[in-house]
Amino acid sequence: MAEGTTRTLAVQRLEDFIASVLGALGLPESDAATCAVRMIESDLRGVDTHGIFRLPHYCQRIRAGGVNLRPKVRPVRENAVTALVDGDNAMGQVVMTYATQLAIEKAAEAGLAWVGTFNGNHAGCAAVYSTMPVAHDMVGMYMTVANGNHMPPWGGVERILGTNPISIAIPAGTEPPIALDIATTVAAAGKVKLAAQKGETMPIGWMIDRKGQPLTDPKRASEGFLLPIGGYKGYGLNVVIGMLAGVLNGAAFGRNVVDFTQDFATRNNSGHMVLAMRVDNFQPAHAFKREMDRVIREIRESERMEGVDRIWLPGEMEFYKIRERREKGIPVNPALMEQLRQLAKELQLPDRLE
Amino acid sequence: MAEGTTRTLAVQRLEDFIASVLGALGLPESDAATCAVRMIESDLRGVDTHGIFRLPHYCQRIRAGGVNLRPKVRPVRENAVTALVDGDNAMGQVVMTYATQLAIEKAAEAGLAWVGTFNGNHAGCAAVYSTMPVAHDMVGMYMTVANGNHMPPWGGVERILGTNPISIAIPAGTEPPIALDIATTVAAAGKVKLAAQKGETMPIGWMIDRKGQPLTDPKRASEGFLLPIGGYKGYGLNVVIGMLAGVLNGAAFGRNVVDFTQDFATRNNSGHMVLAMRVDNFQPAHAFKREMDRVIREIRESERMEGVDRIWLPGEMEFYKIRERREKGIPVNPALMEQLRQLAKELQLPDRLE
Numbered sequence A, B: 001m002a003e004g005t006t007r008t009l010a011v012q013r014l015e016d017f018i019a020s021v022l023g024a025l026g027l028p029e030s031d032a033a034t035c036a037v038r039m040i041e042s043d044l045r046g047v048d049t050h051g052i053f054r055l056p057h058y059c060q061r062i063r064a065g066g067v068n069l070r071p072k073v074r075p076v077r078e079n080a081v082t083a084l085v086d087g088d089n090a091m092g093q094v095v096m097t098y099a100t101q102l103a104i105e106k107a108a109e110a111g112l113a114w115v116g117t118f119n120g121n122h123a124g125c126a127a128v129y130s131t132m133p134v135a136h137d138m139v140g141m142y143m144t145v146a147n148g149n150h151m152p153p154w155g156g157v158e159r160i161l162g163t164n165p166i167s168i169a170i171p172a173g174t175e176p177p178i179a180l181d182i183a184t185t186v187a188a189a190g191k192v193k194l195a196a197q198k199g200e201t202m203p204i205g206w207m208i209d210r211k212g213q214p215l216t217d218p219k220r221a222s223e224g225f226l227l228p229i230g231g232y233k234g235y236g237l238n239v240v241i242g243m244l245a246g247v248l249n250g251a252a253f254g255r256n257v258v259d260f261t262q263d264f265a266t267r268n269n270s271g272h273m274v275l276a277m278r279v280d281n282f283q284p285a286h287a288f289k290r291e292m293d294r295v296i297r298e299i300r301e302s303e304r305m306e307g308v309d310r311i312w313l314p315g316e317m318e319f320y321k322i323r324e325r326r327e328k329g330i331p332v333n334p335a336l337m338e339q340l341r342q343l344a345k346e347l348q349l350p351d352r353l354e
Helices: A009-022 A029-044 A052-063 A092-112 A124-130 A132-136 A189-198 A220-224 A233-247 A283-301 A316-328 A333-348 B011-024 B029-044 B052-063 B091-110 B126-130 B133-137 B189-199 B218-223 B232-245 B286-301 B316-328 B332-345
Strands: A007-009 A073-076 A082-086 A112-120 A138-143 A166-168 A180-181 A207-208 A224-226 A270-278 A330-332 B007-009 B074-078 B082-086 B112-118 B138-144 B167-168 B179-180 B207-209 B224-226 B270-278 B330-332
Touching: A009 A029, A009 A330, A009 A333, A029 A052, A029 A092, A029 A124, A029 A316, A029 A330, A029 B091, A052 A333, A052 B138, A082 A092, A092 A112, A092 A138, A092 A270, A112 B112, A124 A132, A124 A138, A124 A180, A124 A270, A124 B218, A132 A166, A138 A233, A166 B232, A166 B270, A180 A333, A189 A220, A207 A220, A220 A224, A220 B167, A233 A270, A233 B126, A233 B167, A233 B179, A270 B133, A270 B232, A283 B232, A316 B207, A330 A333, B007 B189, B011 B029, B011 B052, B011 B074, B011 B179, B011 B332, B029 B052, B029 B091, B029 B112, B029 B126, B029 B316, B029 B330, B052 B332, B082 B091, B091 B133, B091 B138, B091 B270, B126 B133, B126 B167, B126 B179, B126 B189, B126 B270, B133 B138, B133 B270, B179 B316, B218 B224, B232 B270, B330 B332
Parallel strands: A082 A112, B082 B112
Antiparallel strands: A007 A330, A073 A082, A112 A270, A138 A166, A138 A270, A166 A180, A207 A224, B007 B330, B074 B082, B112 B270, B138 B167, B138 B270, B167 B179, B207 B224
16 A cells, blocks of 8 residues: 555545546547546545545546447437436546436426436446436436445355345425435445455444355455345345336346456446436425425434534535535545556646645 | 134126125215225235234224225326325225326326325325336336324434335336335334234344344334334435325324324325336337346346346236236135125125135
8 A cells, every 4th residue: 555644635626536537548528538537536525435536546447448439329218207318438436427417307398207228338326317307306326236235145155146226315494405325235345345454343233244244354255245235135135226226227237247347348338227207296395305404403402312512414424524524535545646646647637636 | 812723715706796895885886996906906916914904993984984985086286297186085996096096197198107195095005006007108107195103203212103115116118027025124113013923933024122122032022113114224215205106295294104003094195106207208018018028037047046046027026916916816714704794794795705
């Protein structure tokens, strides 16, 4: 690991940096800018594993020819309330920005819309997309098939399922909007890697071995499997997400998922779905948001367990993290900083993050 | 508990019995028939806690004036793809049959529909409604606010959340359709009661006490709380379901939920949502269903853990249970049989289940 301390850099500087890297690798300026904004939105939420941290990896994929730099992202089937979008193997952020905006436009007209995508790529943090409709007083829902398989079916030992996440966002009034964003596994693969690096033991419930026994040594992770939340319940939710975000769209699910951390060149055919719905289908937006505020406060102000400082609503921690990081900047650890400087040097960028 | 052995009765006889009980209590014939069919569909799926088992309890509510016997179930807001349905405090099965059929009609026209309800009641097993669109080659989704609170928010000790379930159903070809139906708590309240009756210990992970320690003695259940699936993840999903099925529709959620097992007379204002979407928005139905069959088989036929006989898909066990019970009948335990006979006697029904 590189020496040094974690630096904190301003949002605008990091967005510009990402855009200049992707531009130098051949992305059109507007696509590079879209990727930069979406990636930094992950960092702003505190989901550091899905933001600028992924840039070196995305660059590897681009250089290996795994991403189409001049894509034509477009609907191939469409009606007033649904669309199937061909991502044309563009950067995932480009595909999902297009798809989510399309869902918002359709929902603004019709009240409700469901847009699915195929031929996409990893798009970052799920809540980045589910929360986009919220600014339009809409509920947002997002599901995707993860870009690698780490879990067997319930009762199985063959890794043919990913961490398939679901994210649901709901507008509120003066309270932070609700933004649930959960993988359907108890722990993320990254958390296991981190525990191994730190020499820590994992809690029972994160992983099991091939005989179904608890696996708590993260160094033995390759001998075992991530567990779904709630056992067979999370397994079922995981499969359903895979079918709605993958199979329905003609995208990868199961054995045809490409592990994008191992294979940089093969087309991922990553599948996503996004739903947007105007809350004023059901009641005036201001009345709904006022009632959301009341319910949010009822939950937050309910009696706490001894030693618990605060009850959090889904997405509330991220809301404050966004505010903090917009103001103070985004931390970049030394190892990542080293990779970013290397990229800047190779691509002869004006800002080398010195 | 009543003595005797469990009897198995034919589907038609039990449907007729339920319809005659509800008819004798004043429900219009067609509403009584609807309730009977929906309730027995729960039993057919093997969800014995949500079918005819509830009849004595529903009758208590009806007799206490807790249900409107002559309701006008109708949309109070509506467009081509959404509707808000006022259940007018009708039996939950009547409200949700109306709402689900409305969602299917709208989706048949427009491709997609979301119908929410307020002023409803307990409607039985979630999958009964999510699977109704499947026969029309549609994806179905259903969420509801449970009719009683058994869980605190994550970090809290005040029971203001229920087991709020979600159910998602997806058509397949020659394979059983997918039908996920999960509560967002690890264990259902009924399972805890059953463990207490049997004098069994609960596994760690079902419940915690007020200090957050595992609670394994089901006789001490009142001192503790059900746990959500995946900890804070299931808590978040639970809250989001409550907001989409409850708050959005102006239905009860949080402290204003009525515990319908304790209070028979107060209007429940139970909230539900159902979504229906034609799969042929995305690809021809036959092609989608063929691909679903392939994916289902890939999962089922993947390598199993030692000692595991079969990998099940969500809803597959219930599919075979339906087939078995349609043929052989539905088991009624002696305690329930005694209650049903008592009802038959009081209401002087022709069939007293002798």
